[in-house]
Amino acid sequence: MNMLTLEKFEEASKIVKEVTLETKLVYSDFLSEQTGNKVYLKPENMQFTGAYKVRGAYYKISTLSPEERERGLITASAGNHAQGVAYAAKCFGVKATIVMPTTTPLIKVNRTKGYGAEVVLYGDVYDEACQKAYELAEEQGYTFIHPFDDLAVATGQGTIAMEIFKELPLVEYILVPIGGGGLATGVSTLAKLLNPKIKVIGVEPAGANCMQASFEAGKVVTLPQVNTIADGTAVKTPGETIFPYIRENIDEIITVADDELIVAFLDMVENHKMVVENSGLLTVAALRHLGVKDKRVVSILSGGNMDVITMSSVVQQGLIFRDRIFTVSVLLPDKPGELSKVAETIAKVQGNVIKLEHNQFVSTNRNAAVELRITLEAFGTEHKKQIMDALERDGYKPKLVRTNL
Numbered sequence: 422m423n424m425l426t427l428e429k430f431e432e433a434s435k436i437v438k439e440v441t442l443e444t445k446l447v448y449s450d451f452l453s454e455q456t457g458n459k460v461y462l463k464p465e466n467m468q469f470t471g472a473y474k475v476r477g478a479y480y481k482i483s484t485l486s487p488e489e490r491e492r493g494l495i496t497a498s499a500g501n502h503a504q505g506v507a508y509a510a511k512c513f514g515v516k517a518t519i520v521m522p523t524t525t526p527l528i529k530v531n532r533t534k535g536y537g538a539e540v541v542l543y544g545d546v547y548d549e550a551c552q553k554a555y556e557l558a559e560e561q562g563y564t565f566i567h568p569f570d571d572l573a574v575a576t577g578q579g580t581i582a583m584e585i586f587k588e589l590p591l592v593e594y595i596l597v598p599i600g601g602g603g604l605a606t607g608v609s610t611l612a613k614l615l616n617p618k619i620k621v622i623g624v625e626p627a628g629a630n631c632m633q634a635s636f637e638a639g640k641v642v643t644l645p646q647v648n649t650i651a652d653g654t655a656v657k658t659p660g661e662t663i664f665p666y667i668r669e670n671i672d673e674i675i676t677v678a679d680d681e682l683i684v685a686f687l688d689m690v691e692n693h694k695m696v697v698e699n700s701g702l703l704t705v706a707a708l709r710h711l712g713v714k715d716k717r718v719v720s721i722l723s724g725g726n727m728d729v730i731t732m733s734s735v736v737q738q739g740l741i742f743r744d745r746i747f748t749v750s751v752l753l754p755d756k757p758g759e760l761s762k763v764a765e766t767i768a769k770v771q772g773n774v775i776k777l778e779h780n781q782f783v784s785t786n787r788n789a790a791v792e793l794r795i796t797l798e799a800f801g802t803e804h805k806k807q808i809m810d811a812l813e814r815d816g817y818k819p820k821l822v823r824t825n826l
Contacts, residue, residue: 424575424576425572425575425579425606425607425611427614430582431583433476433480433577434583436483436577437475437479437580439479439512440475440479440508440509440512441469441475441476442469444463444464444465444467444584446461446462446463446585446588446589447461447464448460448461448462449461449462449693451688451693452705452708452720455709456718457714457715458594458708458711458715458716458718459718461589461717461718461719461720462720463585463720463722464695464722465721465723465724466695466696466697466698466723466724467695469508470501470505470508470532470536471504471532471724471725471726472501472504472505472723473501473604473723473724474501474504474568474724475508475509476505476578476580476581477505477574477575477576477577477578477603477604477607478496478502478505478506478508478509478566478577479505479508479509479512480573480576480577481571481577482506482509482510482513482515483513485564489564490513490564492562492563493515493517493561493563494506494516494517494563494564494566495517495519495520495557495558495564495566496517496518496554496565496566496568497519497520497521497547497568498519498521498547499521499525499529499547499600499652499653499655500521500525500533500652500653500726501653501724502568502569503521503533504529504532504533504536504726506519506566507519507533510536510537510538511536511537517539518538518540518541518561518563519533519539520540520541520551520557521540521543522542522547522550522652523545524652525652526726527728528726528728528729532726541553546655546657547568547600547601547656547657548656548657551568567660568603569601569602569656569660570602570603570659570660570661571660572663574603575604575607575610575666576607577607578606579606579607580611581604581607581721582595582609582612583611585612586612586616589717592619592717594620594622594716594717594718595608595612595619595621596624596704596708596718596719596720596721597609597622597623598623598654598700598701598703598704598721598723599623599624599625599632599654599659599674600653600654600656601631601658601659601660602660602663602664602667603663605621605632605667606660606666608721609623609667609671610670612670613669620673621671621672622672622674623667623671623674624675624676624707625674625675626650626654626655626676626677626678626679626682626699626700627676628647628649628655629644629649629654629656630644630676631656631657631659633674635659640664641658641659641660641661641664642658644657644658649679650679650682650699651679651682651698651699651703652698652700653699653700653723675710675711681709682699682706683735683738684739684742685697685705685706686732686735686739687740688705689702689705689722690736695722696727697725697727698725698727699731699735701722701723701724701725702722703723704720704721704722704723705722708720743801744799744801744802744804746796746797746799746824747799747824748794748821748822748823748824748825749795749808750795751763751793751817751819751820752790752792752793752818753790753791753793753817754790754791755790755791760777762815763795766812767797769811770811772798772799772804773797773798774796774797775797775798776796777796778793778796779792780793794822796824796826809821
């Protein structure tokens with residue numbers, strides 16, 4: 422089958438409407454002001470399965486013969502493709518087996534099971550899970566549905582670009598996350614078919630930049646290891662089949678550090694009331710690296726499947742990065758009333774005490790000094806400085822220390 426043609430993208434766009442929700446572009450005043458561009462968000466995190474992956478999975482299964490479906494389907498996934506295949510298989514009334522890394526967030530595992538699929542947990546990263554899935558496909562005769570290195574899957578994912586152009590025909594930049602490359606292949610190929618002048622920017626986590634490394638090498642390469650909180654894009658080896666399309670249609674690859682994703686999570690929650698998983702935040706964090714102004718830019722938010730424990734950790738770290746929570750150490754004489762004096766100093770500048778730790782053994786002479794560690798809530802960097810200055814003026818000589826919530 423000749424895939425990645427305009428005709429196939431149009432066909433896929435009609436078919437995926439059977440299982441997708443309408444994810445209209447959201448104009449972001451906040452991100453537009455921050456970056457100097459006109460920023461729109463494509464919220465695929467709002468899909469029924471919590472991610473765009475259902476598009477490629479459903480379209481791929483629609484192209485299979487009845488015999489291929491009846492053998493049962495199998496795939497490997499860090500979570501979102503798993504749910505897409507599980508849900509699509511349920512729609513077609515066929516069995517699905519999903520191999521997921523042992524590190525996959527619990528919410529993704531449970532939701533995959535909830536769609537009726539059998540889940541096998543294996544390996545620490547996607548690549549190890551994928552090898553296991555191939556072995557099971559060989560043993561059991563299952564039909565393998567690759568999460569990204571498949572032209573039919575990429576065609577299904579590319580329907581996102583069709584919807585973007587229908588809403589914003591004059592779009593100038595599209596930012597797309599890259600893990601293995603299926604989404605980037607479909608979106609960039611269709612975008613260039615519709616407007617050869619458009620810029621499509623791929624975004625990878627710095628700790629899993631397999632596509633960037635492959636670009637530099639001129640061929641597909643495998644990273645020795647991956648290390649990123651963006652679990653949905655933690656891939657060591659990009660797709661061989663789709664790599665030529667990526668090289669031809671992706672204009673640039675930007676990498677983003679994990680710390681930037683943490684801050685981006687706070688931005689999305691506070692300014693758009695949306696939960697976006699770390700991989701989906703890649704394009705939000707990359708906005709500050711674009712180096713252009715006054716452009717119409719669309720950031721694809723690829724998914725929103727994030728477990729509560731991870732969410733809690735990201736929020737806490739984000740508040741620390743933004744100087745809205747910090748810890749100081751001060752030395753006090755060990756006598757009644759000293760704690761209330763410190764509290765009064767902090768209260769005068771509207772600091773809010775979250776936690777106190779009192780260490781009487783910092784010095785052999787307790788009367789001379791005991792240590793008080795104060796974890797505080799502030800409005801931001803300027804307010805934090807005001808609190809530190811107030812403590813300094815009152816003679817406490819505050820020192821910033823690591824915050825442990």
